[in-house]
Every structure is written in structure tokens, then in C-alpha cells.
Amino acid sequence: MNSNKLPVDVRQRAQWLLGSCAGGSVGSYTAAAGIPNIVNSVSEFIRRRDGAPSYPENIYISPGSQWSITNILKLMLNSKASPRTGVLIPVPCHSTTILSIVDLGGAIVPYYLSENLGWELQVAELHRALESAKGVCKPTALYVINPGNPTGHLQTRKSIQAVIQFVAEKKLFLLADEVYQDYVHGENEFVSYKRVLAEMGPPFSETVELASFHSVSKGVMGECGLRGGYVELVNVDPAVMKHVYTLFSKDTCAPVLAQIALNVMVNPPRRGDPSHRLYTVETEHIKTTLLHNARRAYEVTNSLPGVCCQPMDGGAFIFPRLALPPKAIQKAKEAGTEPDIFYCNRLLEDAGILTAPGCQFGQREGTYHVRFCILVPVATMEELLRRLTSFHTQFMAEFS
Amino acid sequence: MSQPALNGVSGPGKVLTLDSMNPNVKRVDYAVRGPLVQRAVQIEKELEQGVKKPFTEVIKANIGDAHAMGQKPITFFRQVLALCSYPDLLEDDKFPEDAKKRARRILGACGGQSIGAYSASQGIECIRQDVARYIERRDGGIASNPDTIYLSTGASDAIVTMLKLLVSGAGRDRTGVMIPIPQYPLYSAALADLGAVQVNYYLDEDRCWSLDVKELRRSLHAAREHCSPRVLCIINPGNPTGQVQNRQCIEDVIRFAKEEHLFLMADEVYQDNVYAEGCEFHSFKKVLFEMGPEYSSTVEMASFHSTSKCYMGECGFRGGYMEVINMDPEVKAQLIKLVSVRLCPPVPGQALLDLVVNPPQPDEPSYTSFMKERTAVLAALAEKARLTQEIFNAVPGITCNPVQGAMYTFPCITLPQKAIAKAKEEGQIADAFYCMRLLEEEGICLVPGSGFGQREGTFHFRMTILPPTEKLKIVLQKIREFHLRFTQEFS
Numbered sequence: 001m002n003s004n005k006l007p008v009d010v011r012q013r014a015q016w017l018l019g020s021c022a023g024g025s026v027g028s029y030t031a032a033a034g035i036p037n038i039v040n041s042v043s044e045f046i047r048r049r050d051g052a053p054s055y056p057e058n059i060y061i062s063p064g065s066q067w068s069i070t071n072i073l074k075l076m077l078n079s080k081a082s083p084r085t086g087v088l089i090p091v092p093c094h095s096t097t098i099l100s101i102v103d104l105g106g107a108i109v110p111y112y113l114s115e116n117l118g119w120e121l122q123v124a125e126l127h128r129a130l131e132s133a134k135g136v137c138k139p140t141a142l143y144v145i146n147p148g149n150p151t152g153h154l155q156t157r158k159s160i161q162a163v164i165q166f167v168a169e170k171k172l173f174l175l176a177d178e179v180y181q182d183y184v185h186g187e188n189e190f191v192s193y194k195r196v197l198a199e200m201g202p203p204f205s206e207t208v209e210l211a212s213f214h215s216v217s218k219g220v221m222g223e224c225g226l227r228g229g230y231v232e233l234v235n236v237d238p239a240v241m242k243h244v245y246t247l248f249s250k251d252t253c254a255p256v257l258a259q260i261a262l263n264v265m266v267n268p269p270r271r272g273d274p275s276h277r278l279y280t281v282e283t284e285h286i287k288t289t290l291l292h293n294a295r296r297a298y299e300v301t302n303s304l305p306g307v308c309c310q311p312m313d314g315g316a317f318i319f320p321r322l323a324l325p326p327k328a329i330q331k332a333k334e335a336g337t338e339p340d341i342f343y344c345n346r347l348l349e350d351a352g353i354l355t356a357p358g359c360q361f362g363q364r365e366g367t368y369h370v371r372f373c374i375l376v377p378v379a380t381m382e383e384l385l386r387r388l389t390s391f392h393t394q395f396m397a398e399f400s
Numbered sequence: 401m402s403q404p405a406l407n408g409v410s411g412p413g414k415v416l417t418l419d420s421m422n423p424n425v426k427r428v429d430y431a432v433r434g435p436l437v438q439r440a441v442q443i444e445k446e447l448e449q450g451v452k453k454p455f456t457e458v459i460k461a462n463i464g465d466a467h468a469m470g471q472k473p474i475t476f477f478r479q480v481l482a483l484c485s486y487p488d489l490l491e492d493d494k495f496p497e498d499a500k501k502r503a504r505r506i507l508g509a510c511g512g513q514s515i516g517a518y519s520a521s522q523g524i525e526c527i528r529q530d531v532a533r534y535i536e537r538r539d540g541g542i543a544s545n546p547d548t549i550y551l552s553t554g555a556s557d558a559i560v561t562m563l564k565l566l567v568s569g570a571g572r573d574r575t576g577v578m579i580p581i582p583q584y585p586l587y588s589a590a591l592a593d594l595g596a597v598q599v600n601y602y603l604d605e606d607r608c609w610s611l612d613v614k615e616l617r618r619s620l621h622a623a624r625e626h627c628s629p630r631v632l633c634i635i636n637p638g639n640p641t642g643q644v645q646n647r648q649c650i651e652d653v654i655r656f657a658k659e660e661h662l663f664l665m666a667d668e669v670y671q672d673n674v675y676a677e678g679c680e681f682h683s684f685k686k687v688l689f690e691m692g693p694e695y696s697s698t699v700e701m702a703s704f705h706s707t708s709k710c711y712m713g714e715c716g717f718r719g720g721y722m723e724v725i726n727m728d729p730e731v732k733a734q735l736i737k738l739v740s741v742r743l744c745p746p747v748p749g750q751a752l753l754d755l756v757v758n759p760p761q762p763d764e765p766s767y768t769s770f771m772k773e774r775t776a777v778l779a780a781l782a783e784k785a786r787l788t789q790e791i792f793n794a795v796p797g798i799t800c801n802p803v804q805g806a807m808y809t810f811p812c813i814t815l816p817q818k819a820i821a822k823a824k825e826e827g828q829i830a831d832a833f834y835c836m837r838l839l840e841e842e843g844i845c846l847v848p849g850s851g852f853g854q855r856e857g858t859f860h861f862r863m864t865i866l867p868p869t870e871k872l873k874i875v876l877q878k879i880r881e882f883h884l885r886f887t888q889e890f891s
Contacts (some may be wrong), residue, residue: 023467023469028465075425076416076594078423099741100741172415175417207413236416237414246425252556253716
């Protein structure tokens with residue numbers, strides 16, 4: 001703390017943070033929802049981002065966003081319920097939340113994103129999904145991921161409004177997973193569900209029940225290993241909030257280093273601070289790399305025969321569709337695997353690239369996809385695309 | 401959005417209400433952070449605002465948080481963690497070589513050489529290997545397989561994960577989980593949350609809170625009438641009771657578990673916190689294997705440890721692990737799937753655990769200061785355990801069993817009939833009423849015994865022995881004075 005090797009703003013922030021810890025130590029437990037000063041800074045961040053009020057008592061910090069998602073789902077799902085409680089989830093969707101829903105005894109009600117429209121969410125499809133649940137389960141919540149994972153689709157304000165109107169009309173609890181909000185590489189801006197809800201005014205802003213999730217795992221921080229995330233709850237019944245507290249308190253608290261990372265994320269060095277320059281250089285580099293990789297990956301995958309990638313505005317992945325030759329599909333069937341798993345296995349064995357097959361995320365029957373992460377150094381991205389091109393050409397030739 | 405709106409308005413029209421929500425969650429209670437603690441936080445705010453009270457600070461003796469009470473972190477651990485968090489410091493010659501060596505090794509095992517990368521869901525492999533070696537050293541050479549070790553977000557996370565796997569069935573076939581009374585309320589909270597059947601077995605207060613197999617048998621047979629008991633949870637050293645089980649007792653429990661076909665869960669997070677003469681920590685794993693293959697190849701067991709207690713006290717890092725013995729391989733595949741939903745345990749906690757199981761050795765530069773710090777912490781705790789026992793037992797109306805281990809005292813308090821009646825009027829259990837008065841009058845926050853479970857008609861409180869010795873003496877004094885006043889008021 002007394003060394004000149006660390007910039008003064010770093011030392012001041014550390015002092016302030018340590019002063020906020022019990023016994024001045026990051027080894028102490030904290031309040032269940034997180035260190036109050038840090039929770040306040042998260043609330044401040046949300047207020048600045050959205051231009052709408054945010055109250056600290058509605059915010060809970062947890063070990064990663066999935067932990068909060070699980071706790072909120074737990075409030076609604078009960079394995080003994082008959083009929084089972086349903087949660088509408090997008091197809092495609094990353095598997096972790098689905099696993100939580102199933103684990104808690106909930107029913108999955110899939111709604112298909114429109115691939116040909118850049119993976120847009122269509123409200124008509126939400127209606128269809130809800131209809132399909134009649135007699136099967138009792139839908140209670142709608143889970144959206146914005147920006148999308150694996151799709152990279154960024155919702156427009158209009159789209160978000162339509163979803164909010166839908167949940168208000170159909171009486172659904174809205175779960176907005178916004179962990180990729182800092183990965184935006186298109187021209188459009190991220191706008192939060194909370195902000196749109198506030199802008200829509202009453203009755204929506206006073207009645208729609210919303211849980212928004214964010215995390216230090218993504219964005220320019222990328223501190224997945226620290227396990228830090230939070231949920232902000234809006235319009236939740238105060239009697240239920242007491243139980244939210246109990247649920248989080250039995251997990252004791254989120255790791256303190258993660259809480260600190262969260263504070264730095266929501267309140268980074270500002271212009272004029274000694275660390276601002278280095279911070280800007282580092283974060284600009286990350287953003288430029290991501291933008292470059294997104295463009296290159298989109299270009300190259302779309303140039304490959306039988307591969308079609310939708311434009312991505314955000315997120316950390318590309319999710320191209322593969323038109324696999326019938327012979328390859330046949331070969332996969334003989335091997336007893338899904339065609340896209342077959343493709344991905346060969347991609348790993350022959351080209352040394354590890355990816356995730358589309359079937360892991362859900363996709364329309366008869367379609368195949370593969371998910372690649374684009375959060376790599378530029379040189380690695382080029383190498384990946386080079387190997388992919390070479391592999392794909394050979395694969396298509398082999399099975400033509 | 402108005403604040404009341406943001407805070408939600410009760411009543412019709414909401415999707416999520418007390419009626420529509422998961423009924424299991426409504427049954428979850430966690431006394432360690434219950435209403436008393438919430439009131440304590442409120443009082444702290446009032447003090448900050450300048451409200452006059454009979455005390456100037458709230459002493460939070462409710463939670464086993466050593467650093468919050470002034471215990472210092474172990475220097476070596478923090479040095480390595482600093483190096484791991486900010487590797488530029490590896491160039492700084494203020495850090496000893498043995499710290500740098502460990503930091504480099506840990507960073508080498510992390511994706512992209514960063515503790516900010518996800519790790520494997522089961523935990524970083526070389527750390528699991530180190531944990532296995534630690535267990536082997538601790539248990540006199542009995543083998544430990546790194547594949548059976550799962551790192552976790554504190555021991556609590558691993559305990560809940562195991563319970564999730566174990567709880568199933570419906571009606572009479574619903575899983576029953578045997579837990580000690582008194583118990584650490586994570587267990588009752590988790591069981592309520594999972595909708596499992598809580599099966600209580602009583603520790604014997606008259607015999608220093610010892611565990612009697614006869615009582616296990618009684619409890620089990622009674623439970624079989626209405627559920628399917630499958631799990632037996634042991635906390636050793638005990639929380640809140642502090643009793644350290646002797647070897648014979650552990651053998652008897654293992655024998656009982658085998659006879660009755662129960663999965664054993666051994667919560668051993670306080671294994672370094674043993675103070676009383678004649679008491680020694682024996683791990684369930686060690687005893688199991690020393691009982692020979694008839695037991696060691698059949699009894700299914702999970703043992704839990706953590707970085708939150710012992711001499712480290714690093715609660716905020718959320719580090720822990722479990723070692724799982726004799727698990728069905730097909731179930732193991734399910735366990736791996738289950739832990740993947742959490743993605744991975746916090747990497748700083750994993751790094752810290754690695755240091756705990758792999759501390760400085762006699763030939764290393766940091767050894768002497770490390771041992772000095774470790775010894776000092778444990779010696780201070782032992783002294784405070786002794787002091788607490790002594791002072792409480794001298795108070796008429798308070799009886800305190802010897803604090804053999806862990807970090808708490810759980811004395812029995814005799815409450816006057818009038819006080820019990822007054823509490824009832826206010827809709828409270830007598831010991832909660834007592835503790836609330838103690839908080840308001842003296843600014844000392846404890847946890848009422850009812851939060852842990854106790855025999856009908858008895859009352860207790862749990863206090864930590866963590867405050868620095870001088871402050872502890874004052875706290876004990878104030879409780880003494882309060883108790884006498886309280887007894888007088890309601891006589």
C-alpha cells in the first residue's frame with residue numbers, strides 16, 4: 001500500500017475497499033448480498049447506464065451469474081408441483097441455465113429464434129410456444145439472453161418492448177441474462193431490459209417482474225475464474241424478497257475478490273485518474289480484437305461452401321449453420337452420433353480445433369450448427385480460420 | 401419507477417407471490433444470518449447516524465469469521481495470492497522465493513496463466529493432486545486418489561451438491577437425512593430447500609455433547625416409520641458444540657453406517673481447531689481405512705474441508721473440497737455433470753487451498769515465520785476456549801461444556817419462567833428473546849440456540865470465541881452482567 005510502484009488511484013481504491021471489509025480483510029465473510037459499498041456502486045452503475053433509478057436493496061452479488069439465476073429459478077420452481085412450472089427458453093440457448101431448470105424440476109418450453117432474420121426473437125413465436133405448453137405445464141417465466149449466446153444477436157429497443165408487453169399480458173416473470181452486454185461489435189448499442197421497462201412507464205414499469213443478470217466473467221474484464229455476478233430485481237413482491245435474502249444468506253456470500261472485481265468493472269478509472277490511460281489502452285485493444293475477429297470470422301465462414309453465418313452484433317461467439325452433405329449425415333448415423341457432433345469430432349482430430357456442436361444448444365430439426373469462441377488473439381483467430389477453411393474443404397470433398 | 405414500485409407491491413396480479421412461490425424455499429431458515437443479525441446491522445447504521453446507545457459498537461459474535469474479529473491473515477498465503485492476482489509482482493524482490501515458486505506453479509496450471517480463467521469444474525488438476533497428497537500425509541499414508549476430490553465454493557457448496565445427489569423419492573420413500581442436534585443450520589436449510597426429511601439425532605449435553613450410537617439407532621428406527629433414511633451427517637469437530645470425537649466413537653459410527661446402509665457425510669472443516677487435552681482429530685477417512693477392507697471398500701462416504709476456518713480463517717475466499725469414497729461410477733458421472741452447472745469454484749479459493757495443503761516446508765525461507773503465525777493463532781484460540789469456559793461456568797444460570805475444538809461456545813442458559821412467558825407473548829422463542837435483549841442492551845450479537853436445535857425445554861446461545869482476548873474478556877463480562885440482570889428482572 002505504501003509502495004510507489006502502484007499508481008495512487010489503485011492504492012486509494014484498495015484502501016477504500018479494504019475499509020469496507022470486516023476487520024479490513026478480504027478474508028472475512030461479507031453481508032449476504034455483498035459488501036454494501038460495492039452493492040451501492042453496482043446500483044450507481046445501473047443508474048448511470050440506464051438513466052433510471054436503481055435501489056441497492058434489490059441487488060444481490062453472487063459467485064457468478066448462474067448462481068443468481070439458479071436462486072431466482074428456485075423461488076419459482078418446485079419439483080413436486082403438478083402441473084410442472086414451465087420456463088420459456090430460446091432455441092438455441094447455452095446449456096447451463098437449462099440444466100438448472102431441469103435440476104430444479106421445472107419444464108422447458110422452447111421458443112425458436114428466427115435464424116434467417118439474424119436470430120431475431122419474434123413475439124408470434126413466443127405466443128406459439130406458450131400455446132404449446134397448454135395442458136403440459138404451467139409457464140411462469142420467460143428467459144432471454146441479450147446479447148445472445150450462442151447467436152450473438154443484439155435485441156433492438158422495439159424487440160425488447162414487444163417482449164415486455166408479452167410478459168405483461170401473459171403474466172410471466174422476466175429473466176434477462178445480459179452478461180454479454182459489453183461485447184457489442186456492430187453499430188447498434190446495447191440497451192438493457194431495465195431501461196426499456198422504465199422508459200415504457202406505468203403500468204409496465206410498476207408491474208412487470210424482472211430479474212436482470214450481469215457478471216465479471218465477460219466484457220473487458222473476462223474474470224471468469226473469480227466467480228462474480230449479480231442480479232437486480234424489479235417489482236418483486238416484498239414478502240418474496242425476504243425469502244430471496246434467506247436463499248442468498250445460506251450460501252454465505254460471494255467471494256470477496258470477485259466482489260472487488262465487480263466494483264472495478266462498474267466503476268473503472270475515469271478520465272484524469274492516473275490509471276485511466278493504461279486502462280483505456282488495454283480495453284481498446286480488447287474491443288478492437290473482438291471487432292476484428294467478429295468481422296474476419298463472419299467473412300471467412302460465409303465464404304465456405306455450405307456454411308452460412310448470420311450477422312452478429314454482439315456476444316463472444318459465432319454460430320454458423322452447416323449444410324452437411326447427405327453422405328456425412330449417413331456416416332454420423334452409422335457411428336451413432338449426431339451429424340454436428342461428428343463434424344466437430346473430425347474438426348478436433350484433424351485440425352486441432354475444439355468447438356461446441358449445435359445440438360448442445362438446441363436447433364431446428366434437420367439443421368446443424370457449430371459454435372466457435374472469438375475471444376482469442378488476432379493471430380490465433382487467423383490460424384483457426386486457416387485450419388477451418390482447409391478442414392472444411394477436405395471434409396466437403398470427402399463426403400461429396 | 402418509484403421506490404415502492406421498484407420494491408414491489410404485494411397482492412394480486414403478481415406472478416411471484418408467497419402463494420405461488422416454491423413452498424420449500426419458505427421453509428428455509430439460516431439462523432446465523434437471521435433476524436437478529438439483520439437487527440444488528442440496523443443498529444450499526446443507527447450508531448453511525450449518531451443515535452445514542454449503551455454501547456459504541458456492535459460485537460458480532462454470531463458468525464465464525466476470524467478476520468472480521470481481528471485475526472490476521474497468514475502472510476505467506478497472502479503473498480502467494482497477491483503474486484497470482486498481479487503477476488508483475490514476481491519481479492519484486494520483496495516477495496520470498498518459495499512464495500514465487502508456488503505462484504508460478506499455480507499460474508502455470510491456469511488457462512492463459514491467469515486466475516481469471518475458468519478452471520475445470522472439478523477444480524485445477526494439480527491442486528487436486530496436492531490435496532490428495534495432503535490427505536495421505538495427514539492420514540498416515542492411506543492412499544487418496546485425486547479423481548475422488550472435488551474442489552468447491554467453500555465446503556457448503558460441496559455439502560449441498562452431495563445432498564442434491566442423495567435426496568430422492570416420495571412419501572415413505574423420501575430420503576431422510578440424519579443430522580446432529582444441535583447442528584450448523586446450513587444442513588436444516590439445505591434439507592428444507594431440497595424437500596428432504598430431516599431426521600434428528602441428539603448429542604448428549606451431559607456427556608460433553610458426545611455422540612452415542614444408541615441414539616443414532618433410536619433416531620433411525622423412528623425415522624423408518626415415515627421416510628427412507630439414507631444419509632448420516634457428522635460434524636467433527638462439532639459446530640456449534642465444539643466436541644471432538646474420539647477414535648472409538650468414529651469407529652462405532654462407521655460400523656453403524658455400514659450395518660444400516662447409510663451414506664456418511666463427514667464435515668471436518670474445523671480439523672485444525674482442537675484445543676482440549678486428550679483430544680485429537682481423527683479423520684473419518686483414516687479410521688475407515690484402518691478398519692480394514694470389509695469397511696473401506698464398501699462404506700460410501702464424503703469428507704469436507706474448507707479454507708474458512710482452522711488457522712487461516714479465509715472465509716471470504718470461498719475455498720473448499722470434498723473427498724468422495726466408494727461412489728458408484730455411474731453416479732460419479734452425474735456428480736461431474738452437477739458440478740459443471742456452477743462452472744467452476746473460484747480460482748483464488750483453489751489457489752489458497754493449494755497453499756493450505758502445501759505450506760512452507762522446514763527447508764524453505766518462509767517456514768519459520770509461517771509456523772510462528774500458525775502456532776500463535778491456534779494457541780490464542782485454545783486460550784480463549786479455556787477462558788470462555790471458565791468465565792461462563794462461574795455465572796449462576798449458565799453452564800458451559802468444555803470447548804474441545806472448533807470456534808464456538810454453546811452454553812446452556814437457565815431462563816426464568818416469566819421470561820419464557822414474556823417471550824411467548826411477543827411471539828418469540830425464549831432464547832431468541834434473550835439474545836435480542838442482549839443485542840439491544842449491550843450491542844453483542846449472538847445466535848439463539850433455537851437456530852441450531854436443542855432438546856425441548858432447554859435454551860442455549862452460540863457465541864464465537866474469536867474476538868481478541870482482551871475484548872473477549874469484556875464480552876464475557878457483559879454477558880455475565882446481562883444474564884444476572886435479566887434473571888433478576890424476570891424473577
